Amino acid sequence: MTYFRRIALFSLLLGTLTGCAAVSLQTSPLPEGFAVRNLAKADADAPFSVSRTGSFAVISEKNLQLIDASGGPGRSIAKAPATDLSFSPSGERLAAAFATPSQSLLQLFDLQGKIIAEALVPGRITSLAWRSEKELLATALTIKKFSFGSELSSTLFRWDTVAPPVATLLNDVTARLKVTKLPEEILYKSLSFAISPYGDEIAYCALKDPPLFLPYLRIVVRHLESGAERQVAETGIGSGGPIYHPDGESLLVGDRRAMTRRFAIPAGKEIDAWPSAGDRMALSPSGSYLLMDGRLFLGGRDILSFPTQSAAAFLPDGSGIAISYEGSLFLVTGLNDPPVPRLPRDLDRTLELRRLRALGLITDQEFKARKTKAPAL
Amino acid sequence: MIGRAGFCFLIFSALFPTAALASEPCLPCHLEKTPAAVAQWQGSAHARAQVGCEKCHGSDHEKIVSGAARVDMRVCAPCHQKAFREHKASRHGMGLHSGWGCTRNRPSLKRDECRFCHRDGDRVPDSGVQCARFLKQSAEMGEIGCNYCHSVENSCDSCHSKHATDLKIVRDPNSCAKCHMGPDHPQWEMWQTSLHGTLNVSAGRAMGPDCQSCHMPKGTHDVSTGMTMNSGGVPFSAEQAKAGREQMVQTCSGCHAPAFARRELERGDAVRTQSLDLLKQAESIIWDLNDRELLDPMPIDREPHPLSGPRLVTDSQMLYEDTSHIERLFFKMKKYDYARTVKGAYHQNPAYTHWYGNAELKMDLVDIKSEASRLKERGKRGLPGGSAEEALEVLKKRYERGALSPEQYATEKARVLDRIK
Numbered sequence: 001m002t003y004f005r006r007i008a009l010f011s012l013l014l015g016t017l018t019g020c021a022a023v024s025l026q027t028s029p030l031p032e033g034f035a036v037r038n039l040a041k042a043d044a045d046a047p048f049s050v051s052r053t054g055s056f057a058v059i060s061e062k063n064l065q066l067i068d069a070s071g072g073p074g075r076s077i078a079k080a081p082a083t084d085l086s087f088s089p090s091g092e093r094l095a096a097a098f099a100t101p102s103q104s105l106l107q108l109f110d111l112q113g114k115i116i117a118e119a120l121v122p123g124r125i126t127s128l129a130w131r132s133e134k135e136l137l138a139t140a141l142t143i144k145k146f147s148f149g150s151e152l153s154s155t156l157f158r159w160d161t162v163a164p165p166v167a168t169l170l171n172d173v174t175a176r177l178k179v180t181k182l183p184e185e186i187l188y189k190s191l192s193f194a195i196s197p198y199g200d201e202i203a204y205c206a207l208k209d210p211p212l213f214l215p216y217l218r219i220v221v222r223h224l225e226s227g228a229e230r231q232v233a234e235t236g237i238g239s240g241g242p243i244y245h246p247d248g249e250s251l252l253v254g255d256r257r258a259m260t261r262r263f264a265i266p267a268g269k270e271i272d273a274w275p276s277a278g279d280r281m282a283l284s285p286s287g288s289y290l291l292m293d294g295r296l297f298l299g300g301r302d303i304l305s306f307p308t309q310s311a312a313a314f315l316p317d318g319s320g321i322a323i324s325y326e327g328s329l330f331l332v333t334g335l336n337d338p339p340v341p342r343l344p345r346d347l348d349r350t351l352e353l354r355r356l357r358a359l360g361l362i363t364d365q366e367f368k369a370r371k372t373k374a375p376a377l
Numbered sequence: 378m379i380g381r382a383g384f385c386f387l388i389f390s391a392l393f394p395t396a397a398l399a400s401e402p403c404l405p406c407h408l409e410k411t412p413a414a415v416a417q418w419q420g421s422a423h424a425r426a427q428v429g430c431e432k433c434h435g436s437d438h439e440k441i442v443s444g445a446a447r448v449d450m451r452v453c454a455p456c457h458q459k460a461f462r463e464h465k466a467s468r469h470g471m472g473l474h475s476g477w478g479c480t481r482n483r484p485s486l487k488r489d490e491c492r493f494c495h496r497d498g499d500r501v502p503d504s505g506v507q508c509a510r511f512l513k514q515s516a517e518m519g520e521i522g523c524n525y526c527h528s529v530e531n532s533c534d535s536c537h538s539k540h541a542t543d544l545k546i547v548r549d550p551n552s553c554a555k556c557h558m559g560p561d562h563p564q565w566e567m568w569q570t571s572l573h574g575t576l577n578v579s580a581g582r583a584m585g586p587d588c589q590s591c592h593m594p595k596g597t598h599d600v601s602t603g604m605t606m607n608s609g610g611v612p613f614s615a616e617q618a619k620a621g622r623e624q625m626v627q628t629c630s631g632c633h634a635p636a637f638a639r640r641e642l643e644r645g646d647a648v649r650t651q652s653l654d655l656l657k658q659a660e661s662i663i664w665d666l667n668d669r670e671l672l673d674p675m676p677i678d679r680e681p682h683p684l685s686g687p688r689l690v691t692d693s694q695m696l697y698e699d700t701s702h703i704e705r706l707f708f709k710m711k712k713y714d715y716a717r718t719v720k721g722a723y724h725q726n727p728a729y730t731h732w733y734g735n736a737e738l739k740m741d742l743v744d745i746k747s748e749a750s751r752l753k754e755r756g757k758r759g760l761p762g763g764s765a766e767e768a769l770e771v772l773k774k775r776y777e778r779g780a781l782s783p784e785q786y787a788t789e790k791a792r793v794l795d796r797i798k
Contacts, residue, residue: 362769366790
């Protein structure tokens with residue numbers, strides 16, 4: 001055995017023993033044109049975000065890093081794990097939330113990793129989403145523990161990135177011990193929210209713990225300007241979603257009882273269902289591809305399988321999926337997502353009709369009869 | 378040595394030995410303490426029938442003194458069953474308990490108020506009906522201003538007096554006057570100055586019928602005989618009114634041709650319908666202002682209604698206090714002027730029908746319209762030119778209170794939505 005062969009064998013043995021072998025993403029046979037690439041290290045179960053400009057934000061070894069799609073080493077921009085990450089619509093700014101013992105720190109970074117704004121909010125931030133390039137939304141959960149149970153308060157923060165964030169209480173519930181004994185991560189996951197493609201509404205989860213019944217989550221749609229709310233669906237604690245469909249008129253909601261459903265807004269009528277819990281879901285920008293618990297659907301057909309623990313996010317142009325699995329971030333390319341539906345030409349009119357519907361002043365039928373038929377911009 | 382009271386008792390015992398026995402334990406003292414009451418009883422049919430004090434008042438002197446041993450209708454009923462049945466079936470026995478209501482939640486509650494409705498130790502009230510106007514009063518005002526009349530539901534002595542039983546008292550229209558007068562229902566005044574009333578004075582009861590002639594024919598205790606509307610002036614349905622109308626025509630036919638009586642009563646019906654229309658116009662104006670949140674103050678901004686909370690109330694439970702000015706105008710219009718017009722017409726009193734009633738009713742409507750214009754001018758909410766949201770909110774409120782049919786609601790909404798460009 002030559003000296004070099006000995007070195008190579010030793011390295012392989014060392015790598016195997018120390019667990020440093022490169023992780024691969026196990027999939028079913030890739031459809032034609034699809035390719036998988038390992039992009040970077042990314043802590044398991046940590047958040048990540050994909051920008052329109054091709055940047056990725058990941059948590060790697062408990063550091064927040066920015067990675068370019070072309071590969072190469074990541075640039076660490078914060079030495080703390082974030083509870084959520086979100087790139088702005090332009091992809092030029094990254095919002096990150098960091099937990100401290102009693103509150104959360106919201107920070108905005110530019111693509112060079114420079115902090116451009118920050119704010120402190122009470123509670124732990126569970127979810128971030130940009131309403132526009134100038135407004136960031138965040139939900140935070142505060143848990144106060146008592147001998148008989150816990151008070152869980154969820155708050156929506158609207159931050160224009162300049163003035164202090166404006167708080168609105170979304171839900172305040174006293175939960176019994178059996179709920180509060182659940183792992184905190186499940187409780188935090190139970191306060192997720194999504195923003196509608198129109199930017200006028202959010203859908204969020206509100207915990208209910210009625211005496212004599214099992215605790216559950218209400219899926220509530222809230223019109224941001226008027227504050228009008230309507231319950232659209234119910235689901236079990238720890239379920240995935242809600243996710244807005246790109247049409248802005250329906251929501252995907254997971255259910256740990258192994259059925260994911262799509263509900264029409266505002267009536268809450270079920271319009272589609274999948275026999276999967278929907279713990280980890282992502283929808284492509286056009287709504288054509290759906291990744292659910294490791295299975296990629298196209299037009300209702302299961303075309304590719306990943307490990308069920310895969311967390312995923314579609315690229316903003318729909319050409320690929322970023323998948324976080326067992327400490328690595330992978331990029332799956334080759335998708336052919338149709339163009340994203342454009343907002344209607346007379347957007348103000350549609351927004352006004354949606355607002356009147358949210359307020360209960362017009363029916364869904366009246367809304368549909370009057371919403372624009374004009375071509376999109 | 379015996380006193381004067383004892384001497385009187387001896388004389389009375391000699392004259393009426395059995396009656397004296399019936400009230401033996403009470404008379405010696407009460408001849409001295411309440412001689413007038415004893416004298417009234419001594420001259421009554423009760424004394425002659427050997428019905429003594431204890432029969433009505435019981436024997437617990439402490440309870441009697443504290444006011445807890447009320448001599449109400451349940452005491453009289455066992456002996457006067459026919460009268461009791463007729464009374465309970467009448468408006469006196471049913472509707473007029475509306476002067477009462479539970480005051481337990483009132484901060485100024487006085488313990489003895491409970492006896493307005495409850496017997497000693499009885500948790501269930503005599504009447505479940507509540508009256509918002511009563512609940513706004515102090516205990517003293519409630520007792521004098523409400524219960525002195527409305528206790529007629531349970532107290533024979535409202536009309537018959539307490540110890541005397543002379544029918545002359547209750548056959549005199551004056552016995553009705555103590556309640557059936559004043560701004561809200563001046564039946565006594567309008568009867569007095571009607572042809573019936575003036576003839577009663579000049580030519581006697583045979584030519585000039587009185588309250589009892591028409592409303593208690595043949596001595597019935599059912600004072601609702603012949604009625605075709607409730608005590609708030611809301612007409613009965615045609616079917617419900619039919620029996621009452623026949624009864625009244627029969628009563629009138631004692632003096633008049635039935636066709637004449639029927640025509641006169643139908644004329645009253647017409648006045649009632651026309652007056653009700655004016656009232657509805659005014660009520661609709663007020664609800665429209667409420668829909669537009671233009672009342673000043675709005676129900677949410679004033680002391681809550683005792684029965685309905687912070688909501689607009691224009692039905693029989695409406696208040697004359699803690700309301701907006703326009704609602705106070707409507708209270709007068711409905712409670713005083715509508716009542717005077719309609720009751721004036723049925724009592725054939727021209728001045729009450731027209732000047733105290735109809736003219737006031739129409740002037741009230743002028744005032745209400747004018748006040749509504751002022752409020753609208755000040756508020757501009759939900760008016761043409763306002764936002765679609767405000768207009769739709771007003772329409773929704775109108776629909777929810779039944780002022781718009783589903784079709785009208787859809788049409789009106791479409792009109793507003795057409796404005797959204």
